[in-house]
Amino acid sequence: MNEQPYRGRRAIWALIAIALIALAFASYFTSSSTSSAKEALFTWSFAASNAVFLGIWIAISLVISNGRPGLRALRPPRISIGEIAALGLLAAAGMFVANLIVNSFGGHPGREQQLLTGHWQSGKLAPFIACVLVLTVLTPFTEELFVRGLGFGLFSPFGRVAAATVPALAWALMHGLPAAIFPLFVFGIGLGYLRDRSDSSIPGMVIHGLYNGVAVALAFTT
Numbered sequence: 001m002n003e004q005p006y007r008g009r010r011a012i013w014a015l016i017a018i019a020l021i022a023l024a025f026a027s028y029f030t031s032s033s034t035s036s037a038k039e040a041l042f043t044w045s046f047a048a049s050n051a052v053f054l055g056i057w058i059a060i061s062l063v064i065s066n067g068r069p070g071l072r073a074l075r076p077p078r079i080s081i082g083e084i085a086a087l088g089l090l091a092a093a094g095m096f097v098a099n100l101i102v103n104s105f106g107g108h109p110g111r112e113q114q115l116l117t118g119h120w121q122s123g124k125l126a127p128f129i130a131c132v133l134v135l136t137v138l139t140p141f142t143e144e145l146f147v148r149g150l151g152f153g154l155f156s157p158f159g160r161v162a163a164a165t166v167p168a169l170a171w172a173l174m175h176g177l178p179a180a181i182f183p184l185f186v187f188g189i190g191l192g193y194l195r196d197r198s199d200s201s202i203p204g205m206v207i208h209g210l211y212n213g214v215a216v217a218l219a220f221t222t
Contacts, residue, residue, distance in 0.1 A: 009064050009071075010154040016060060016146075017170040024176025028112075038114055040131070041216075042121045047130035054134070054142040061146045071153040072145060077198035087197060088207035091190020098183035107179035116219035132216055140208035147171045148191055149201035164192030187211075 040046040065071040077084060099109050110116070121128075151167030158166075168188025172181045191204040198204075 005068075006154050006157060009068070009150075012064055013146075013150055013154055014170075016064075017151075017174065021170070021173045021176070024174055026176075028176040028178075038119075039121070040115055041135075042124040042128050042131070044127045044130065047127060047134050050131075050134050051138060054138050057142050057146060061142075061150055065150055068153075072149045073153065073195065073199070073201035074145075074149070075200050075202070077200040077203050079198045079203075084194065084198060084203045084207070087190070087194045088203070088210070091187055091194065091207065092211055094190050095183045095187035098186040102179055102182055109177065109180035109183050112177040112179050113175075116215060120220055132213070135216060136209045136213040140205045140212060143171065143174075144191070144201050144205040144208055147188070148195040148204045152192060152195050152201075160196055164189055164196060168192050 061072070102109055147167045147170065151170065152163045155166045156163040168185055168191070171188045172184035175181075175184055177184075191207065194203050194207065195201055
């Protein structure tokens with residue numbers, strides 16, 4: 001694949017990724033309260049603000065890929081549902097092992113984000129459902145479009161390894177959670193391999209969404 005047509009788009013993608021990483025870490029290090037984060041999933045403001053942010057992010061992705069819709073990889077996968085499920089489980093298992101490794105060194109990836117460490121709040125089912133839809137539908141679509149869609153495509157001229165690993169590392173850093181970087185990177189590698197095997201960003205969106213959904217379910221049922 002010719003690298004030249006993607007140079008400018010790749011530079012813009014990298015600048016957006018760096019800005020998102022800086023924003024995430026700035027938020028992490030300047031946050032002074034965890035109680036609001038624990039209650040966020042039960043507020044309309046969380047759902048609305050994130051929906052707006054993700055909508056802007058989608059628009060940016062569409063602008064970067066304007067004239068090159070193939071970069072988005074929003075096409076039917078070329079592998080079976082069974083293989084998609086198997087690769088998704090493998091990616092999730094890799095993240096689980098990576099979490100155990102980080103935990104053995106004293107890190108706690110699951111506690112850093114705080115969103116899933118709160119308790120159920122009765123009478124707030126509607127905003128909770130809205131927030132869960134943002135986490136399980138809109139967030140996976142947006143992130144996979146930018147990372148495993150555009151990112152994978154823009155770095156593919158450097159080879160399949162670079163196409164999977166560079167966006168995966170950027171995605172891990174975009175969460176702004178120091179202890180979760182390694183597990184997220186491993187999961188991102190798995191999703192990148194799924195993107196490569198399927199030639200589509202859609203399977204990654206589904207697996208990503210299911211993973212988020214399982215995480216939310218476990219947080220409030222165990």
